[in-house]
Amino acid sequence: MQNNQPSRRSFLALAAATGALAGLPSFTASAAPLRSSEPLSTPRHQLWWQAPAGDGSMIEQGLPVGNGRLGALASNDSGRELLLITDATLWTGGLNDTLDSDGQFPYGRADFGSLTLLARLTVEIPDHDLGAVSGYRRTLDLDNGVVTASYVRSGVTYRRQIFASRPDDVIVLHFGQDGGGRYTGSITFEGTHGETGGTAESFAGSFANGLKYGAAVKAYGSGGSVRVSGSRITFTDCRELTVVLSGGTDYAPDAAAHYRNPSLDPLALARTKVKAAARNSADTLLRTHAADHRALFGQFDLSLGTSTADQRGLDTWARIQARADTGDPDPELEAAYAQFGRYLMIAGSRDSLPMGLQGIWLDGNDPDWMGDYHTDINIQMNYWMADRLGLSQCFDAFTDYCVDQLPSWTDTTQRLFQDPRNRYRNSRGKVAGWTVGISTNPFGGGGWWWHPAGNAWLCQSLWEHYEFTRSRAHLEKIYPLLKGACEFWEARLLTTTLDNGKEVLIADSDWSPEQGPLDAKGITYAQEQVWILFGNFRTAAAELKRDAGYAATIGGLRERLYLPVVSPKTGWLEEWMSPDNLGETTHRHLSPLFNLFPGDRIRPDGSTPADIVKGATALLTARGMDSFGWANAWRSLCWSRLKDADKAYQLVVRNLRPSSNGSNGTSPNLFDIYEVEQGRGIFQIEANFGTPTAILEMLLYSRPGHLELLPALPDAWAASGSVTGAGARGGFVVDLRWHDGKPTEARIRSVGGRTTTVVYGGKARTVTLKPGQSVTLKDFAR
Amino acid sequence: MRSPSHSVLPARGLRTVLVMALTAAFAAAVPAAQADTPAPIAAKPYMGWSSWSMQSSKYPGLNDKGDYSYLTEANVLKQTDAMASKLKKYGYDYVNIDAGWWMDWNWKEGYDQYGRQKADPARFPSGMKAVADRIHAKGLKAGIYLPAGLEKGAYGDGKTPIWNADGCTTADIVYGDLRTTNGWDSAYKIDFDKPCAQKYIDSQARMLADWGYDFLKLDGVGPGSGKSGDQYDNVADVAAWHKAIAATGRPIHLEASWSLDYGHAADWQKYTNGWRIDTDVECYCNTLVTWENSVNDRWDDTPAWTGKAGPGGWNDLDSLDVGNGAMDGLTKAERQSYATLWAVAKSPLFTGDDITKLDDYGVSLLTNREVIGIDQSANPPARPITPSDPQQVWAAKNADGTYTVALFNLADSPSAVTADWTALGFSGKASVRDLWNHESLGSFQNKITEALPAHGSRLFTVTPKGAALASTGYEAEASGNTLSGNASVAGCDACSGQKKVGNLYQGGKLTINNVTVDKAGTYLVKVAYISGDSRSATISANSGAGTSHKFPSTGDWGTVSTVSVPVTLKAGANTITFDSGSGYAPDVDRIDVPKSPR
DSSP, rough: OSSSOOOHHHHHHHHHHHHOTTTSSOOOOOOOOOOOOOOOOOSSSSSEEOOOOOOOGGHHHHHEEESSSEEEEEEETEEEEEEEEEEEEEEOOOOOOOOOOTTTTTOOOTTOEEEEEEEEEEEGGGGGGGOOOOOEEEEEEEETTTTEEEEEEEEOOOOOOEEEEEETTTTEEEEEEEOOOOHHHEEEEEEESSSSSSBTTTTEETTTOEEEEEEEEEEEESEEEEETTEEEEEEEEEEEEEEEEEEEEOOOOOGGTTBOOOOHHHHHHHHHHHHHTHHHHHHHHHHHHHHHHHHHHOOOOOEEOOOOHHHHHHHHHHHHHHHHHOOOOHHHHHHHHHHHHHHHHHOOOOSSSOOOOSOOOOOOOOOOOGEEEETTHHHHHHHHHHTTTOOHHHHHHHHHHHEEEEEHHHHHHHTTTTTTTTTOOOOOOOOOOEEEEEEEEEEOOOEEEETTTHHHHHHHHHHHHHHHHHHHHHHHHHHHHHHHHHHHHHOOEEEEEESSOOOEOOOSOOOOTTOSSSSSSTHHHHHHHHHHHHHHHHHHHHHTTOOHHHHHHHHEEEHHHHOOOOOOOTTTTTTSSSOOOSSSSOOOOOOOOGGTTOOOOSSSTTTOOOHHHHHHHHHHHHHOOOOHHHHHHHHHHHHTTHHHHHHHHHHHHHHHBBOTOOEEOOOOOOOOEEEEEEEEEEOOHHHHHHHHHHHHHEEEEEEEEEEESSSHHHHHHHSSEEEEEEEEEEEEEEEEETTTTEEEEEEEEEOOOEEEEEEETTTTEEEEEOOOEEEEEEOOOO | OOOOOOOOOOOOHHHHHHHHHHHEEEEOOOOOOOOOOOOOOTOOEEEEEEEEHHHHHHOOOSTTTTTTOOHHHHHHHHHHHHHIIIIITTTTTTEETTTTTTOOOOBBBOBEEEEEEEEOOOTTHHHHHEEEEEEHHHHHHEEEESSSSEEEEHHGTTTTTTOOTOBBBBGGTTTTTTESSSSOOOOOOTTTSSSHHHHHHHHHHHHHHHHHEEEEEEEEEESSSBOSGGOOOOOHHHHHHHHEEEETTTTOOOEEOSSSOOOGGHHHHHHHHHHOOOOSSSSSSSSSSSSSIIIIIHHHSSSGGGOOOTBBEEEOOOOOOOOOOHTOOOOOOHHHHHEEEHHHTTTEEEEOOOGGOOOOOHHHTTTTTTHHHHHHSSSSOOEEEEEESSEEEEEEEOSSSEEEEEEESSSSSSSSEEEHHHTTTBOSSSEEEETTTEEEEEEEEEEEEEEOOOOOOEEEEEESOOOOOOOOEEEEETTTEEEEETTTEOTTTTTTGGEEOOBBTTOOOEEEEEEEEESSSSEEEEEEEOSSEEEEEEETTTTTTOOEEOOOOOTTTTTOOOEEEEEEEEEEEEEEEOOOOTTOOOOOEEEEEEESSS
């Protein structure tokens, strides 16, 4: 947060000053990049492999690069580099405001839409066929944000670097060698939607929804020749070769403009960008990119202990396999896994749209569930990590998305939610504010079913970012979202009388995600969400000094909200207002435990009735330890909150299991794979963010005014370790070192927070700071 | 449709080699045709071409006159000429006519007055002898094909006379109940207890010898060819052929086909020069083969047979269709792997491609002298030494102390594959030569790792510079071990200590205790095991979850084989557990733990 990098906010300020802010499209002319001459840092976090990806295994083996908008998976095959390129805004579909006969949203690729691929780039070097080279190796340098592949052919070491630059808004491939070698081959660059009329160096197209897109490539070498030959670019006897590409759409995050910028010509802009970038050497482009990347990456560091020499000697995939095979902790691998999540966040979430189910990494035009934003867990988990692991700036894409979608969400909700066919409509007959579908797209549209409590969960995430950053600008941005969600629930809550005669407010008919009865009133998921929403709104209004009267009304409603009880039959915290288990015991979602994590209502510290803690623990236990990806990450987070380090760690380890033939776990490129059906695994990115979050929550638990060190430190990491730059709710950043399972030093820095207790081992100290100040605490040992 | 058949090469065991040498001596004494002393038959795996792959394919333009119609005199001679000009100098010399030379375009058979197959005049207008002569004129050898048994069409109401056998008719050579035999039931089974029976085989052999053929593929042979039981036991047929060929005085290579029964390996070794160990490699589809259809089966099916191959008789993996990517239906990587396995397994190398249309890459595969040298050398065939994963290493120790090492990635996506020197039996440095790329890669410490594409391979000669590696053996049956579930100690003649641990199924577990090493690390533990079919076990050390490893079939429950599996051990005492899980694991004889980690 404090660095020389122009942040999203300062960039916006710059844009505003130059009058360029209104309707700022995602793909836009950028200011002249801030050039850096700094060499690349020595990578401390380097993943490496001894094999490339194949055409059919790009999701499992392709290495991701991204500049927050443009993303690509790279095969790194020596003889045939393949890049599958995605633009975060290249979506089919639209507002999707004609409901199906059941009053729910259509959910197809034409109506709701889907994230799709922008382009395929291949660079063929026939003499470097994989079968003819030796010593093949590729690396992902997390510190500098660069993919490198190297190999030996006839005694010459060839090395290529691939990166996606935000400052230059291009993806760059640089092919070099150590002397005496030559590159001869051809480049093809083409769209994936049957575009016509393109050239070897560019193409353009548009979708049925009117979205226009275009992309361009430029190649230049030293020695030899590079020329266009029909639909290809050929290069002959080049000592070095650089390929620069860009592309984008005329998407604009502006509901009033129907999410388009009609004045933008994506093809022309792409050409301009590659031309501008190609005026620079590959090294200049790389240094500029690496400096930009490092500014974010360097905001946080993590050590979970020391791995053995044997572990260090293994390539990343072999190490993942050995971790599972031997059961021996590999602390450096586990820390690297967390850092990989941060790398993905920097690559996938900057100034454009936020990340959904797969971020900006696809291997085709038909990603499962459209690669969309799931609001009943997905986008929220994606962003649990950002503040905690020192990437607060990356959260902004999520905030901006919600703000930019709000006009459409409000309009759609108010026009369509009371459709008499919608089983979830408000039985009181009125609707207000806004909510969303279980799925959302970037055009204001919902997909699948209505998701009444989705608004509350989105608000909870947005609010947490405020707690981490104490940014008033952020609070002002999200306030309309919070207020609109409150208005929605004010119109929706029903009054009912419990057996004990108490009158309470409960949520109207709803579905506890994604199981059990379709129409249950007062589901725990909604009750907890609304309880949090109302509380946060009241605080927001107070801090902004707005809407005092309405805030009081909402506060009053909150007091009357029904909160779940423990079932006398199962001993579990109830998911529905029923003592019966109406769903799957080991269901993936932990919806009824929402207030264990990410919420804080249920605490094992004596402040929560013991039976509730016990019931929540019993429910979590029943949900089991053998789920997959995001569901394991969520479970781990809940166990951390219950201070069960062993279970929390086991679930992290479970996600680190190698995925083979599509099984649940981690693929060679560290993407999380979910076995959607026997033998077919798909990439679901949220575990790549949820698991790092889980790792962090074992080390640090925070809520406003309360900061707890090493709440669930597993034995595997106890010997020694450190974390620097960890975000803490309440407006602090924490650097923490530990030894023999105990903290040795904790530095608390305020980024807006004023006072907090710092707890370890049941002992609390109070810290009071001004923003920018810090204090270092020691002597935790006794 | 008639199902494909393929030839088996007769392999002879050691005894056979002696017989062959005698045969060759006699042959040399026959002055007329054989001026030069011929090399003993199948001293090396034969090389050449077979017609069947193109006959069996739906590839456009090959079989315009109906199924299998590629087989014509014109096509055979066209391939002969192409082989002579392109491949002969690399050692390819057999031109083998496969099934159908006596069939018309509608696959209707023709026989002579003695119930012997007769050349179809439309396919072979000049007759079979003329074709053989033309092949010989190019300095090549001629091969031909017959099914086992007496074809039903040759029976002729039982009254068809047998050539050169007074009083014998077809009714006198088959069983009275006309029981059928061979892989298609296309023939009546011959009763070799009847004196006329051998005469019929003699008459066929005489005919082929007179025509000048040098090679016979006898197809549909059982046990094998998808059949079992007495009715399909054609060992007597094969023996009769062996005898009949010897009687002709002409050296004729006898190859038996297909999917021959491992339990009768000694018979195939005794009577033949090669045996097809597997089903047809062809896909009967729009290309010659496909990887998934049957090429990739060979990695599973070959290991059990490895020990059966040798001079005089070889494990025949079927046609090597790697010469033209489009026609073959394979990627470049698959073609190279295909050729690599055939070479290291010392299979006969006969292509089924259109030799007139080899592509550049196909030529490079079929004419790589270093790779052909592996196949044709006096060194033994390679065995899988770390076969458990889709990433496999096959190796053979050569007479000169080097190793032939093949890396395979059988997975559908690229992968690194590592050959550890400790799995070969030595440690330290070794120099590596890349045979496909004709390049010395330099010196490698402890191992070599290469990136392989999906279904890809590498082929090396590894020359050790380091020392042989000592190891410590642990018997599975040792009293200090822990057996659980059904696991139990059983006798085993072939095993060290004459005992093994078996019944490792459905929860059965063997834990070898007190496996002691000085240094923590991953060790390539050599496992001696017995498994009549391919089985898996999860192998773990200490409290680890372990990894499931696949053990190739050893062919039967009396043969011990070894593979190496990586196991990560800590310094000091360890346990190593073989867990059958919910399935069936092999029987374990012993393990040998090298003194040094990988």
